[in-house]
Amino acid sequence: MEQTVDKKADSDNRIKALFLDYDGTISPINVLKSESFVPLDTYMILDKISKQIPVVIVTTKSLQYVVERTPFARAWSAIGGLETRIGNVTTRAPCLQKMTPHIIEALEYSKSLLDNNMTIEEKRDFEGKVVAFSVDWRQSKDCQQARATASTILSYCETLPIVVIRYERQPFFDVFPCTISKGKALMDLKAQLGLHDGILYMGDSKVDNSAFERADFSIGVIHAETPKDLSSVYFLKFEDVPIFLNNLWENDMRFNPEFPMIIHSR
Numbered sequence: 001m002e003q004t005v006d007k008k009a010d011s012d013n014r015i016k017a018l019f020l021d022y023d024g025t026i027s028p029i030n031v032l033k034s035e036s037f038v039p040l041d042t043y044m045i046l047d048k049i050s051k052q053i054p055v056v057i058v059t060t061k062s063l064q065y066v067v068e069r070t071p072f073a074r075a076w077s078a079i080g081g082l083e084t085r086i087g088n089v090t091t092r093a094p095c096l097q098k099m100t101p102h103i104i105e106a107l108e109y110s111k112s113l114l115d116n117n118m119t120i121e122e123k124r125d126f127e128g129k130v131v132a133f134s135v136d137w138r139q140s141k142d143c144q145q146a147r148a149t150a151s152t153i154l155s156y157c158e159t160l161p162i163v164v165i166r167y168e169r170q171p172f173f174d175v176f177p178c179t180i181s182k183g184k185a186l187m188d189l190k191a192q193l194g195l196h197d198g199i200l201y202m203g204d205s206k207v208d209n210s211a212f213e214r215a216d217f218s219i220g221v222i223h224a225e226t227p228k229d230l231s232s233v234y235f236l237k238f239e240d241v242p243i244f245l246n247n248l249w250e251n252d253m254r255f256n257p258e259f260p261m262i263i264h265s266r
Contacts, residue, residue: 013254016198022059024204025221041242047072062123080180090126095178102160103177110153117146136172183210235263
């Protein structure tokens, strides 16, 4: 009887697929877009894990941008779930089939106010069309001026029939043509990959909350810009991500909440 209980516990804790956000989860948060990368120790352990179970990236970044930086992944859901790739097959959400002109209007207005205090990241689909964008002033030399300009842009965008996502106390915001949901992206990919349980999701922002809530295991990654309202069950410091992944690998992909780097509450 004891052996049966142990096998059940083993099964309940086994990770069968690893779903990951990109920025701030497996790549440093406060770097220029062109300098973004997955640190070597994290990259190497994810490459090893990917040979055993599916590794999936779920991000608000554009598809081409994240695919070339995470070749170890089996599937990607980009632009918050609006564009998905499994292998060489790419699918798009219905709202991208008929592109809203309001995104272009918002982008052109944003660019008209652009100065050296902020950057605009255009999010392009796999055909190269701009479908969303971010306004970011993390590298600003004049934070007060940058915040004022960003506030003007944000207010204008919110008058249009598009979706603007603010991040509390964060020096950036995102603009999308329609509602995004990482939780829906997780469920869609889970079904397409034939997965049933054992899903671990790791992320670092409020847009990850819907994915946390649908995963079997959820870990919020903590860094200087992580908000306090993450709905993950467990937490982990960004610098401990590769250590955690190695522990998971060495434990035969069985999650143990008593791993020393796991934080049970913030």
